[in-house]
Amino acid sequence: MAVLEATQTRALPRTMLGWVPRLAVMAGLAYLLLVRMPLDEKFAPIYADAAIYAIVGLSLNIVLGYTGQLSLGHNGFFGIGAFSAAYALTVREVPFALTFVIAGACGALFALVMGVVALRITGLYLALITLVFGITLENSLFEVSWLTNSGAGQPANRPEWLYSDTRFFYFCLAFLAVAVYLDFMLLRTKSGRALLALKENERVAEAFGINVTAFKLLAFVLSGTLAGVAGALFAYRIGIVTASGLGFNLALLFVLLTVVGGLGSRVGVMLGGLLFASLDYVLHETWAHHVNDFVFRWDSAPQFAVGFLGALGLLLTIVKYPGGIGQQIRPITRWLAGGPFTLHDDRDSGPAAVEGSSVRA
């Protein structure tokens, strides 16, 4: 730690001059991301997935990061969003834009039910109940014939102007921007402060006049809405919704990308989404082109590798870096936001912040 402190650079004064390098770096990053990114019809679906995952990550972050409740049932809200949007569009012939409202509302409704449960049960048992909720939905509602087109899958065709995958990626990005804005506003206003207060100490929150019950429900409803909308995007991304892709694996992936991305860190969660959306592709590519051809053949290796890397990332996050990717990049994000550049980090959040979990150093 002493070494870290010794290498700390001096804080830049918060003058107009201090913003020049920051804006330059931001412009550089924007250039890299928006202009130099290899964006074509081949890569666009991966980026779209990344944006969708990022929305789910932000959604899960509200429940897991801000109120400290582990939900293993977010595949449920996500799936309900996907199915309700597809059903509304294809069977009921609802206008395209309205399907997102329906998906969000359905996600919110189911999340409200889950929130009512979470009022009574917390920690590990809530995690179990959400897990059962997700699995039950997968095997019940997602198998109902009118919803799933008799099991063949509910088609969700994009309107003509969105046929291009590149365009659809930008479409997802717009939704992500709205989600980021909502998350930003949540943290900056009284609702976010209320959530933090009730996560730390419910009695204190009550003494401050915060309606703990209402805000716990609000957290779940907000989370469910975002997950539902993300589900709708996912439906349009793959074009046909079936139960098979919406199982427990997906819930696990969501928790993984949120925790490894960094609980409580907006940028971290988004990077986590990008990481897990691209991991599959990257591994398949590198394996196919480098290992399989030159070392030895093992075609299913990438699938194992994804799980392995995910587990490794989770382990590293929990044991060494509780703030995940967000913690690693915080010196940079803090500097870009106008703060001083220091490697020292005084805020720690992470899995240890989840109720009923602990890590021995």
Added chain:
Amino acid sequence: MSVLEVRDLSIRFGGLQALSDLSLDVNEYEIVGLIGPNGAGKTTAFNCITGFYTPNSGTVKYRGQDVTKAPPHVKARMGFGRTFQNVGMVKSATALENLKTAQHAKAPYDVASGLFGFGKTWQGEREMTERADAILDLLGLQHIRDQRVGGQSYGTLKLLELGCALATDPDVLLLDEPTSGMGPEESDELGERLLLLRKEFALTMLVIEHHVPLVLRVCDHVYVLNFGRLLAEGTPAEVQQHPEVVAAYLGGEAPEALAATVEPEQDLAAEAEVEPAPEPRKAPRKAAARKAAPRKKAAAEKETS
């Protein structure tokens, strides 16, 4: 007109009668002290009054309105500001954030418009920051404005907690041991501060306090609790002379000990907090045995954190 009217309040925890038939009144613009040995039920009384516990019987009236069953956050909105025995604040947040969190109920915008950034959101946030700054100035805590609350000294925390209670814009302030963790000088300073705050904000206060000089200085009326029962009440001077009160604190009638309480330096009430075993005590030995019993009760009683 009495601001708080508590009548026959009783509460049991399992086999423990934590409070039995407690009645007390707090009048407008009064500072009322609530004292008693450890485990006497003072904090339990606070929790019943502020809605954290629902009493088994009895009523709590606030300005004539029965609020016995109102939940804590509703009472906070009504104008009950309270502090906790072991500092109730959001430890990972800064002093400023805590003061803004405490203004939750008085925020000039609603949750939905806050989420979308509509209406008076930003203006409201600015107003809340200004009010928080004003409180920091008032308490002389401006230097910890942007520091995390978790790392501060206990005395500073107690003072900031008082600030948070003020930030809820209370009508009646319930302070649970506001001077714990403070030295005698700081405690005296706090006494002056309480009088000043009462004047400035037209506050009514109910204070649990062990620091006798402070009680003598600021309280208009004192209630003494022992084993969940009201032992005595009256002006601080009257209570101090009350033989049963002296007996409760020291165990047995000891005239010289009674004389000792009159001297402000002799903080007998604080002494009652000290573990009885190791050091020699002025009080007779059986007093230690009597005090040991309430201490067990104190452990059983769920104190607020």
